[in-house]
Amino acid sequence: MSAPNALENTLLASLNEAQRRAVTSNASTVAILAGPGSGKTHTLTSRVVWLIQQMGYEPSNVVVATFTVKAAREMKQRIGKTLGPECEKKIVLGTFHSIARRYLSAYGKRIGLDSKFGIADDADSRAIIQRICKRHDLNIEPSVAKAWISKTKARGPAASANPTNKKQQDHPSLKICYKEYQEHLARSNQLDYDDLLVRCVELLQKHPSCVSNVEAVLIDEYQDTNGIQYELMKLFAQARQRITIVGDPDQSIYGWRSAEIRNLYRLLREYKNTHEVSLQENYRSSQSILDVSLNVIQQDKKRYQKVLLPVHSKGARPVLRKLKSSAAEGEWIVSEVKRAIMMFGGMLKYEDVAILLRSAALSRQIESALGKAGMSYRMIGGHKFYDRKEIKVVLDYLRLVHQPDNNDALARIINVPRRGIGEATIKSFVEEAEKAKMSVWDLLWKHCRGIRKSSTNIRIKVEQKLNTELIRTIVNLRQKADKLKDGTAVTLVDLVDQLTKDLNLKKYLEEEYPEDHEQRWANVQELVNLARDFELSTARLDEDTLPEVDGLEQTKDDDALGQFLANVALASDAQIDDAEKDKSSMLTISTIHAAKGLEWPIVFVPAVYTGSIPHSRAEDEDEERRLLYVAMTRAQALLYLSCPLYSSQGQSKVELSPFISSFASKAFEPKGPSFNRSVVESAATILRRDAPKDEDVFKNLPPMFSPEDDLFPVDPNNVDATEGSGQYSRAPKRQRMSSGGDDGQETAEEKPWQREYSTTMETASAFTMSSLPGFVTAGAHREALARAEKPLQKQPASRIASTRRPADQASLFGFFNKETKGGDPPKPPQPKGPISMSEARYHRLLSNPGRNLRPETEAEPLAEHKTGIDPVLAKHKPSTGQVFRPNPAKPEATDSKRPYACFSSSPTRPSSADGASRPSGIPDKPIASFHETTFTTMRTTGSIRRPVGLGPPPSMDRLRKPFKPLTINRPSGPPSKK
DNA sequence: TTAAGAGCCTTTTTT
C-alpha cells in the first residue's frame, strides 16, 4: 500500500471512466451531475482521497460539507477506512451547520460573538416567535413568521441585493417580528440554525484569514444548497477557489428549506472554467425500476435533462397495489415482506426492506401492522429521540446550567416537576425580568436570596420549592460543570446523574406517566449513555478542532457541556451505531427525506395518493414529484407502491397520485410478483448475492404458506367478485388456526371489510412468527452461524488483498459484497424431508416462468444476467416512446457507447477500500444474534437505537396483546394522587 | 385568580 502507483490503482480501480475523470480532474472547479445510484458520493469521497494522496493536499486544509449528519458520518467512515483515522480526523468534514458552529466557536469573538453561545432549535424558535406575536399583537401566524424569517436568512445576501420579489410588500409585522426575534436571541446568547450560517458568512467575509489555509472545498448533495450555503461555500474556497460539487437536480427535495436548484447555474456562471462531469450509469436499480421512475420524473418538463443508463436487467416489474384501507395497506405490506423473505430463501433479510413515507404520521398503521406481526423495525426521521418530553426536560436543565440567561429553557422547566407555578406566574416573571433588564434566572435567584424582591406574587410554599428544588439544583450543577474542564474526575455523566437524582426524576415520571414511565425512564438512561459515548469518543476532542492558521488565535472549545448540547441540537437523530443490537432482523421505516442517498433491495412506498404525495400542504408540486422519484429510486430489486381507497384518517375517498395515475396500469403490476426462478436470480444479480437454491426456499416454507400475493383482493372495490378467483380460497383454513381467545377484544369500530383481512393476517402471523423466531429461515440461520464461527473474516487488510478484480463500483456493491465476502457462503446441508404442501406449491410456481418479466428478458434471462446487457440494448428508452438521449452538449455523451464495460465480465468481486462501508452507514458486523427479540421496538417513535423496551422477553402473550391501539381509551380512572 | 384535568384536534419534509 505504500507505492503511490498501487494507491492510485486501488483508488481508480473502483471507478468507471467518467467517475475517474471527475476524481482526477485538474480543473479548479468540478461539477459532478448525476442521477441516483450512479456513485456520486463514492466519486466525491474518492476525490477527497485523490486530492490528499495524489495532489498532496493537507487533510486539515480540506473542507467537506454535507447536508445531513448521517451523510457526514458515512463519508467520514469511508474516508477513514482509506486514509486512516489520523487523516480522517484532520479533515474538516460535517454538515454545513456543524462546520459553521466550529468556526464560530473558534473565531466568533472577532465578530462579537460570545463563545458560549447556545443553539436555538426549531422548537425554541417557534416558541419565541409565538410569544412575540402574541405579545405585540402582531396579526400574523407564528408559523408563517417563522418560515419568513428563516427564508430571509437562508436566501443570503445575494437575494436581498436583487429585490426580484419585492413586489408583494412583506407584511410590516413580519419585520417587527424578525427584529424582536433577533433581539431575543441576542439577549439570551443564542443562534438559531440559520444564524449559524449567517454569522459564519459574516465571519469569513470580515476575516478571510480564518480560511486562508483551505485548499479544497467539496460539497455533497449540492442541489440542496440554499443561498447562504452557496455564499459559505464560496467563502470557504476564497483562498484557492477549488470547489468540487456533486448533485442531482432531480433529487432536490429541500426547496422548502430554501434550497435553490439555481445555485447550479450560478456556480457555472461564476466559475467559468468549471469542469462538468456527468455520471450516467445507474448501478443500483433494476431496469424496470428505473423505467418507471423516469416516467415519473420526466413529467417535469422544465427539468435539467440527464442520461441515466441502467446497468442491470429488467427484473421484476414494479408493483402498484390497491388496498381497501390504510390498515389493510399496512397488513398487506407485512404479508408481502414475509412472502418475499420466505421466497428468497435467506437471500434477503428484514434489513433489506425499507418502507418510505412522505410524512412520518403515515407510519401509524404500518407500525401497528408490524407490531401485530411481531416484526421489529427502526424508524428514521419523524419524531426524534431528543424531542421526547422526558429528554427535553433533562436537556433544558442542562441548558440552563450552561446558559443562565436562557429564559426559554427556564420557563419550560420551572414547573417540572410540578411546583405549583402556572402559566400566569411564568408570564409575569418573564415580563418583570424584561422590564428590569435582567434574566429570569437572576430575578428568581435574587428574589430567593432576598437581594431583590420580585413584584410577582409568589406564595411562600412555591418560593420554598423554587429555592430548594430549582435554584439549589442548578447552582450545584453549575459548580460541578465548572469542574468538567479542568480534567478532574467529574464527567458529563456525573452531571446528568446528579440532575436526575436531585430532581427525583424517576419518581416524577412514575407519577406523571403511570402508563409508560418505564419506557421514559429508560429513555433518560439512554441519554446518559449518549452522554457517555460522546464523552468517550476521541472524535470529540479532535474533530471539533480547527487547524491552526498561522498567527490566528482560536478560542479553545473545551466546554464539554456546551459541545454536548450543540451536538444534540445539530444531530437530528441520536447516533445509531449501536453495537449491541442486531439490525439484520429489523426493517426500516423512514421518511423519504431521510432516505436520500440510501438504498435497499426492497422498497415500499405506501400512501401514493393525492394529499399525501403530493402533500396537501406542499407548495411546489414539482418538488413533490421529485420526492416520489427519490423514493422510487432507492429500490434495487423490488419496488412496491401502494394506495388505499380511503385515507388513514377515515371516510374520505382518496385518489391515486397524479404522478403515476397516467401510466399506472401500463407500468405496474397490480400485485406482487411471483418469485419464480428468473425474478429471484435477477434480484440476486443486482444485489450481487448468491441466489438461493430451490431447496433452500421450499424446505422452510410453513405448511400453509401462500407463495403468491393473494391474501388481499387486487381490486378492493370489488371484493365479492374476487371470491371465485381463489383469492380467499385458503382463508377459511387459516381461520381455524386463529388463536381463539382474543375475539372479544376486537375493536368495534373497525369496518366489516377490514375484519376479514386482519383476521387472516393475524392468523398468518400466528403460525409464521411464533414458529420461527426472528422470522429467518433455518438455512439462513445456519449460514449465519457458520459465518460467525469463521473467525477473522474482517481482517483490516482485506482491502489490500481485494484488488483481485479491480474494475468495480466497490462502493455500490460493497454493501452486498460484505455478505458474500470470502467466497460463497457455506451451503447448509440439505435435509431431505417429506414433501410438504408448500413444496408442491413451490414446484408449481417454478414451472410458471417469467410472468413478471418483460418479453425481452423472458427469452434468455440467465444469459443476460451473466454477461450484463448489451450496451445498445441498455440505451434507455422510456415507455413514453421518446428516446432518451444524452445531452449532446456534454462531452460525456460519447461514453454511453461503452459505459460499463468493466461490469459485464465480473459477477463477484471482493469489495475494495472504501466500498467496504455500507451505503447506509451501518457498520458491518457478524450476524450472530438471530434469535434475539424480534420486536424490540414495538411502538417506538423516533430514531431508535438500543431499543429500550427492556421488559420481559418476547412471548406469545405479548404477541397476542393487541398492538397498542392508536386511540385507545385509557384504562379508566387513573388513581391520581397528590 | 390560578392550577390542574379532560377532551378535542391535527399532524410535511430537517439542520
Place this chain on the structure above:
DNA sequence: AGGCTCTTAA
C-alpha cells in the same frame, strides 16, 4: 402523542 381549549377544583 402533543398542543390546544374548556371545565372543574382549590
